Amino acid sequence: MKHRMIAILAAFLLPAALLSGCGQSDSLAETESFGEVADDAGDAEDSAEDMYAEEAEPTMAKSGADEDGGYEDDAVSAEEPEAFSAEDLPADPDESAVIDDSNADSSLPPDEDPAQPFVLTAGEWNDNENWGFFTNLVHTGLISFPSFGLQPCCRIAVHVTNHDAPVKGQVVKLVQEGEAAPLWIARTDRFGTAYLFYPETTAPGTELHLQSEGAEDVTVSVPQQNDAGQGNNSVPLLEYTMETDQSSQQFDQTEVMFILDTTGSMGDEITYLQRDFASIAGEVADGHTTFSVNFYKDQGDIYVTKCNDFSDDLTEIQHMLNQEYADGGDDEPEAVAEILSETLVEAQWGENTNKIAFLIFDAPPHAGTQDIEKIRNAVSTAATRGIHLVPVVASNASRETELFGRAAAIMTNSNYIFLTDDSGVGDSHLEPIIGSYEVELLHDIIVRNIREVADKEE
Numbered sequence: 001m002k003h004r005m006i007a008i009l010a011a012f013l014l015p016a017a018l019l020s021g022c023g024q025s026d027s028l029a030e031t032e033s034f035g036e037v038a039d040d041a042g043d044a045e046d047s048a049e050d051m052y053a054e055e056a057e058p059t060m061a062k063s064g065a066d067e068d069g070g071y072e073d074d075a076v077s078a079e080e081p082e083a084f085s086a087e088d089l090p091a092d093p094d095e096s097a098v099i100d101d102s103n104a105d106s107s108l109p110p111d112e113d114p115a116q117p118f119v120l121t122a123g124e125w126n127d128n129e130n131w132g133f134f135t136n137l138v139h140t141g142l143i144s145f146p147s148f149g150l151q152p153c154c155r156i157a158v159h160v161t162n163h164d165a166p167v168k169g170q171v172v173k174l175v176q177e178g179e180a181a182p183l184w185i186a187r188t189d190r191f192g193t194a195y196l197f198y199p200e201t202t203a204p205g206t207e208l209h210l211q212s213e214g215a216e217d218v219t220v221s222v223p224q225q226n227d228a229g230q231g232n233n234s235v236p237l238l239e240y241t242m243e244t245d246q247s248s249q250q251f252d253q254t255e256v257m258f259i260l261d262t263t264g265s266m267g268d269e270i271t272y273l274q275r276d277f278a279s280i281a282g283e284v285a286d287g288h289t290t291f292s293v294n295f296y297k298d299q300g301d302i303y304v305t306k307c308n309d310f311s312d313d314l315t316e317i318q319h320m321l322n323q324e325y326a327d328g329g330d331d332e333p334e335a336v337a338e339i340l341s342e343t344l345v346e347a348q349w350g351e352n353t354n355k356i357a358f359l360i361f362d363a364p365p366h367a368g369t370q371d372i373e374k375i376r377n378a379v380s381t382a383a384t385r386g387i388h389l390v391p392v393v394a395s396n397a398s399r400e401t402e403l404f405g406r407a408a409a410i411m412t413n414s415n416y417i418f419l420t421d422d423s424g425v426g427d428s429h430l431e432p433i434i435g436s437y438e439v440e441l442l443h444d445i446i447v448r449n450i451r452e453v454a455d456k457e458e
Contacts, residue, residue: 120272121422122392123437124445127152127410128195133435134410135235142433143403148365149372150379150407151200156220157239158186158194158210162247166192168455169249169386172242173211174198174220183208186413187386190455192248195383195413198222214244253350254454255310256284257292257357259343261394263301263329268426269360269394269419274321276443281314284450292347293320296339301328305339307347329363332398336365340378344387355387356453358417358446359408362394364401379411388414388453392442395419395427402432417445 127134137143138153145151156174160167168189173182174196186194198208202222210218218240225234258277262270273293281291290310297303308320340359349355365371382389389412391405402418409416419429422439 119423120268120425120442121420121439122417122442122445123420123432123434123439125406125416125418125432125434125437126414127406127416128155128157128413130435131155131157131235131237135237137433138235143406145403145407146200147400147403147407148367149376150404150411152197152407152410153235154198154200154202155235155238155410156196156198156208156210158188158196158212158218159239159241160188160192160194160212160215160244161241162244165248166190167244167246167248168192169251170194170212170244170246172196175209175211176202176206177209184380185384187383189413190452193413195411197411210240210242212242212244212246214246215242218242249352250455251352251354252288253352254284254289254354254450255292255350255356256289256450257294257310257343257347257355259294259296259339259357259359259361260324261297261329261334261361261363262295262324262326263297263334263363264326265329265362265396265427266360266394267326269362269392270324270326272442273360274318274324277321278314278318280443280446280450281317283447284454285312285314286456289450289454291317292343293317294339294343295324296335297328298331298334304335305342307339307342309348310350332363333366334361334363336361336363337371337374337378340389341374344378344382344385344389349385349387354454355385356390356414356450357382357387358390358392358449359405360392360394361405362397362401364398364404379408382412388412388449390414390449391416392446393418393430393432395429397430399430402430406432415449417442417449 138145145153158172160170160172166188168191170188170192172186172188172194174184175182176198183198184196186196188194196210202208204222204224206222208220208222210220220238220240223236223238258273260266260270260273277293281289290312291314292308292310294308295303295306308317311317336359343357365375379389381387389408391409391414393401393405393416397418405418406416408414416432418432419426419442420439421429
């Protein structure tokens with residue numbers, strides 16, 4: 001907490017960048033540790049906490065569950081971030097830090113001054129890159145799936161190489177004899193990695209086949225559930241390398257989509273995107289980047305979904321954003337299934353482009369049969385098209401919203417983003433059940449994710 005106010009207030013004082021149809025009717029070096037898991041995690045969490053109570057080594061990042069899936073006590077290393085000197089920090093930990101704001105305009109608070117950036121803080125996590133950690137969480141019962149029809153546990157990791165060099169943009173298919181269509185299709189990322197998923201109802205011992213152009217087929221035998229976990233909570237470790245004669249595909253064009261929940265609880269997040277979109281676009285737009293903004297509420301509201309085509313007209317996109325306000329959505333579930341179907345399945349995405357979609361939301365989908373089917377189809381279509389669906393979970397979200405977001409991120413080879421309380425903006429934010437992470441500006445995380453998908457350096 002000692003550095004938090006310094007970093008956040010410093011961000012407020014930075015000059016802001018200038019701000020610039022389908023539907024239905026700068027990084028914070030915060031180092032505080034994770035804290036306790038929310039009470040709604042239940043008795044299974046409590047038992048797992050006892051199992052993993054061993055104290056972890058000090059870290060300069062926020063700490064969640066430890067490497068074995070348990071929880072660690074708060075620990076901050078003695079080394080301070082380079083951005084601050086000892087003179088910046090009070091001698092007494094309970095004493096407030098003194099900030100020299102003599103040159104600041106105090107006529108308006110930073111969050112209400114349109115000339116200042118609207119600051120939200122966030123963390124980022126990638127379950128695919130921490131698969132052993134994820135496996136431990138599932139095996140100990142801290143988290144469970146499927147979530148709204150998404151079952152990320154039945155995962156097969158594939159690395160495609162050409163003379164040991166990673167191949168980007170390679171299509172990989174998972175097929176089963178006797179099935180007319182592939183079980184899953186995915187494209188490799190910049191590291192040559194793709195993730196494919198088979199139905200959890202697939203019988204143990206079933207032979208599946210990995211196929212990719214220029215590579216020999218790989219046969220996969222579905223393991224017994226109890227080979228990898230306790231009872232039904234099992235995560236198999238299935239990982240293969242395929243050598244191909246194909247070269248990496250490099251795409252010049254990048255498509256960036258924002259999917260925004262505009263119901264009554266999303267006022268802070270709507271305001272954030274309205275104020276920060278021009279700055280985000282200014283950092284990533286290079287003459288080869290287009291944007292699309294899409295909005296949704298729920299049945300009975302002024303509209304259910306409102307979608308827009310991709311465009312490089314930043315002024316028009318800003319105008320679309322500025323028309324939106326938080327309203328409606330009286331019950332918790334929202335029209336998530338509808339908006340994902342319209343934006344990921346029905347929308348016109350380019351064929352040879354880098355693709356990323358940010359789903360900014362705080363409530364889960366409806367759980368009806370048709371909703372579940374739409375969600376499954378939308379996520380599998382995103383994987384087939386190479387769309388990275390990046391959830392950005394906002395304030396007041398529930399644990400089921402977290403798990404839905406994480407499942408969607410895993411199955412579309414994406415990062416999971418969540419807002420934190422460190423900005424002091426809005427209501428309380430749920431601490432996800434993850435490992436150590438850094439608190440950063442949401443702006444920085446969004447820009448970095450776009451650049452990573454576009455495979456471009458800063």
